[in-house]
Amino acid sequence: MEEREFQALLQQKTQAVEEIIKGYLPREEGAQKTVIEAMNYSFLVGGKRLRPLLMWETYRMFGGEDRIVEPFLAAIEMIHTYSLVHDDLPAMDNDEYRRGRLTTWKVYGEGMGVLAGDALLNYAFETMASALVREGNGSCPDCQGSAEKAADTLERTRTMARAMSVLAERAGIYGMIGGQTADVEAEERGTALDMERLLFIHEKKTAALIQAAMMIGAILAGADADAVKDMEKCAYNIGIAFQIQDDILDVVGDSKELGKSVGSDAQNSKQTYVTIKGLEQSARDVEALSLEAVELLQRLPGDHAFLEELIRTLIHRRK
């Protein structure tokens, strides 16, 4: 796929995802209006919408073509957003800006920052649970009469329950929150990280939600257990390679392109993948991880040209 064609497609697909997920935001009304404004502010600050994009593309690659995936696209982005809102709090990273705009707690106050994050996390599950209820009722109001319909509705309901369960697990203590815990502790203790702990943090804090995205895309499209495992592995590679590339850019990147200062890890004498393995080996590892991820896709049927290109772009980005 040519670069120009890919960029046009990426823009088009990102816009389509944006339209869908925006449709799931709550209306800013009622005596609780402020927390809803704070949720929507955090959500609409934007970003690459990488997780819903990966979910959607994986879903399509496995032949998925209906709207069952839509509430999950919104839910995973809500969960990603809540994690940023809470990460930015004074009690955590104490960040005042994100993507060039004031962070949620800077605009709405610290208490509302806590509540807005809670609200986004809760609303992600509210969105999925109500989709599950609609699926169970709406698509089959008269299942009593038709065994075939009942089996079909049960199959879809089960599939959605599995997808929700995967998201809950990868977002929670055995996933993202687990990674944040290890990260917070490492910062507090100021002890040097070994490779094992560093990979634990990268896997849980970054790769886990990317895994959820691609696994859910596969599950909802009806892929078999082996294919879901392939996606789990593929997403692991993407997440880890993405993080190593981040560390590399902190050493060799151009601060103008990155939009942030470089060399900050060294200044904070922070232990990273690059400080442990060296620049050259790190670059080789990114290459190997990315190659393996692409190979996993190539073994599968369906159209994965865009997904492959997306992975290459993500991992070889210079900003």
Place this chain on the structure above:
Amino acid sequence: MEEREFQALLQQKTQAVEEIIKGYLPREEGAQKTVIEAMNYSFLVGGKRLRPLLMWETYRMFGGEDRIVEPFLAAIEMIHTYSLVHDDLPAMDNDEYRRGRLTTWKVYGEGMGVLAGDALLNYAFETMASALVREGNGSCPDCQGSAEKAADTLERTRTMARAMSVLAERAGIYGMIGGQTADVEAEERGTALDMERLLFIHEKKTAALIQAAMMIGAILAGADADAVKDMEKCAYNIGIAFQIQDDILDVVGDSKELGKSVGSDAQNSKQTYVTIKGLEQSARDVEALSLEAVELLQRLPGDHAFLEELIRTLIHRRK
């Protein structure tokens, strides 16, 4: 029911609930051990376990008698606990003690306090979602072959999805988080509350989770839509009466019995139900709300003697 008999039953039932919900806590292991310790610390500090108790009793009243309710007992208490953990944070109420013990953030630090609350909220949904997946798979591995089994499993799966959806809604922006938002804003602005806003806060912040408890008990036991509505109304009355009684105790209570100082609302010139309606009318309202709640129960079949007594005790408590 005699007072002594009720107290013995209450203790026995609370212990049984305690055993069940403790069984759902995650094990304290792995590189994320600290956040799990913080979750379990918050959860095990205790309390009356009122919400799971109400859920269980309602479930039994409607004839429920299997273990389908158990993950929901744990989930609602996890959600109640997370709300306390985040409420206690310096960014919110800045409380250092709860039930005579240090609050979670005082023991584990502020960052871990945020994460432990997030973890409890996420784990509540993780627990329900995985129960839903188990129900869908385990009870019916061979539904393909049996139309009857498929319809039955679908019915149970639907019921659990509805229960989860109710909890998500009552805990979120249209429930508890909505009430907390209005409460935080009222505190920050320092403007006097009118009765409408005050009732909004009491309904959402307190009654909403009690409603979830009793509605879910009814739903899981297979009660019809009218009965679920009756429970919603009954729980509304319990929640509001409980809060008014709180305000009354702040004026007339014995600080020794309460274990906290009285008159704090007046000292903070805080607008409460009692300051707006006066002591006598407030007491009459508690009486009327409680009577109506009990009457709602009495119209229903099943054994509700314990539940009635529980409501009377809650509302007429002196501490």
